[in-house]
Amino acid sequence: METTIFGHRGIPEKFVENSLDGFQYLAEHGEAVEFDVQLTKDNQPVIMHDEKIDRTTNGQGYIKDFTLNELQMFELQVDSKRPGQSKPKHPLIPTLFEVLDIFKDTDIFMNIEIKTDNIYYPGIEQITLDAVAAAGLEDQVLFSSFDLPTIEKLKTLDPTKSIALIIRDVIENPIEFMKAHELLAFHLKKTILDGQHLDIERPWTINTTDEMRKIIEAGYVGLFTDDFEKAMLIRDELK
Numbered sequence: 001m002e003t004t005i006f007g008h009r010g011i012p013e014k015f016v017e018n019s020l021d022g023f024q025y026l027a028e029h030g031e032a033v034e035f036d037v038q039l040t041k042d043n044q045p046v047i048m049h050d051e052k053i054d055r056t057t058n059g060q061g062y063i064k065d066f067t068l069n070e071l072q073m074f075e076l077q078v079d080s081k082r083p084g085q086s087k088p089k090h091p092l093i094p095t096l097f098e099v100l101d102i103f104k105d106t107d108i109f110m111n112i113e114i115k116t117d118n119i120y121y122p123g124i125e126q127i128t129l130d131a132v133a134a135a136g137l138e139d140q141v142l143f144s145s146f147d148l149p150t151i152e153k154l155k156t157l158d159p160t161k162s163i164a165l166i167i168r169d170v171i172e173n174p175i176e177f178m179k180a181h182e183l184l185a186f187h188l189k190k191t192i193l194d195g196q197h198l199d200i201e202r203p204w205t206i207n208t209t210d211e212m213r214k215i216i217e218a219g220y221v222g223l224f225t226d227d228f229e230k231a232m233l234i235r236d237e238l239k
Helices: 020-029 096-103 124-135 148-157 174-180 209-218 228-238
Strands: 004-008 032-039 045-047 109-114 141-145 163-167 185-189 201-204 222-225
Touching (some): 045 124, 096 124, 148 163, 222 228
Parallel strands (some): 004 032
């Protein structure tokens, strides 16, 4: 089994995380991508990991407290901890529609995380499903969430969708749990890997050469990384 390599929020080693620049680069050079969806005050789906814009933009506050127009007064900023990042040519916080448009006419596999583990956005499941369907990308998307109620809502809205649960802690009897909740896979924090369920586990976030080599050699079905190019090179070397 070849490990699928997901660019975690694009490729933060080169471009600001969750920027259109990073997603465009991945669309041209990668094979799979992961990003998080949240909703603005006026129910517009935008792409950002944190619930607040403080860490990655020149603004402050919660996404949920801004309309889309208000949110786009702020700009994404280079991460001072990542000296290799380029200043974004497209500095506005992207919408889900803009990101999906980048991946049209590509074979990039997408993991869309519905970010509801800390703040629940009413209606986010249907809004996200509708956007993916309108873009014609349903066959290229896997949905995920930390939040079981969100997963259950997705399954109620569309039982055909592929869904993974993101977890930080060990789950007892994972196969039974997966069957009970009709899951395709688990996306696990790397510290809880046990090497027993390679075909249903994708660890995060795998960034060092040693970590990448171990995960790929073991044969995990996928991994999430901030540097998909390095991971792909290592995978090629190990073939």
